[in-house]
Amino acid sequence: MGLLMALIWASTTTTTIKPVSAAFSCSDAVTALSPCGPFLITTGGVSAPTAECCRGAQSLEGMATTVQDRRALCECLKQTGPSFGVDPEKARQLPPLCKLSLNIPISPDVDCASIG
Template sequence: MKIVITMMIMMMMMVVVVVGSNGAAVSCGDVVNALIPCGSYLIGEGVDKPSGACCRSAKGLNKMVATVTMRRQLCECMEQTGPSFGVVPKRASGLPAYCKLHIEIPISLHTNCSRIK
């Protein structure tokens, strides 16, 4: 299972950077790389809560998406890649509470990323 996850992460690292209208960009590779420490928690692989390293990475990612364009890019990336990595939606939506994150992106399978502010 870890080999499959590693291969998927490597493939996602090759995703082209999406550039927003204001020049700010977040790549799916950046997002996936930041969430690597959260992998076991997000896919439900034997852990009940995220690790300290996961929370630190998630907080760093949250700081990285400082503009509306970047938050929308993050949302779109998570919607596109989450299912392919086997992310459990309930675990993803619980990450902000566990890590005490104040995020402006709703975590749901039905988020309209274009409405994020």
């Protein structure tokens, strides 16, 4: 519960995070991924995402339907992922494990302008 509250608090109090689009915000995206915290966070100690995590991750596909949305979501994840301690390797594992067609890296090094 502490991780969830930290994710929600950080996503709503950080002023440098840009809105993902008019349809939803970065805090919506972070909230959708909050069930993935135990899997994605380095110290979470969980070896596979839960069904709830995958449902949350899959909901991002419905939110990010345009190139602009996907690039904005990329920027959101780029900014928030490292601050929450997201393990980049676990983040790379999430799309195939949750059967996502949307594959936006959670990494400080990603070029979000290249997301199509």
